[in-house]
Amino acid sequence: MALEPDLPVRSIVEEMNNRNIEKGMLIAIHNNRGVTTRALFDGGGQERGVAHRYHTWADALKLDWPRNSSLLERIARSFEEDAQHHDEHAEHTDWEY
Numbered sequence: 001m002a003l004e005p006d007l008p009v010r011s012i013v014e015e016m017n018n019r020n021i022e023k024g025m026l027i028a029i030h031n032n033r034g035v036t037t038r039a040l041f042d043g044g045g046q047e048r049g050v051a052h053r054y055h056t057w058a059d060a061l062k063l064d065w066p067r068n069s070s071l072l073e074r075i076a077r078s079f080e081e082d083a084q085h086h087d088e089h090a091e092h093t094d095w096e097y
Helices: 007-016 019-033 045-061 066-096
Strands: none
Touching (some): 007 066, 019 066
16 A cells, blocks of 8 residues: 655645645545445444544654654544544434334
């Protein structure tokens, strides 16, 4: 599995040290994922899988690319929050049926 982001982007993130750019990257990553589908009671399993990938990348970069690692951790946590939202929706739907 290749590390994300690519080397030129990692360099820019480290050098710029700009929260607005990082926030834009987080939003772009979520938007790039597009529409997801799931069964009615599936919950956030898909998002947890994506979060795991970002945690793995963050861990791999933490020594040499600390700002990138931090950004990747924030992205992972945002997917974990989405997973929790989908879990709650599935649980709420389960109570309705």
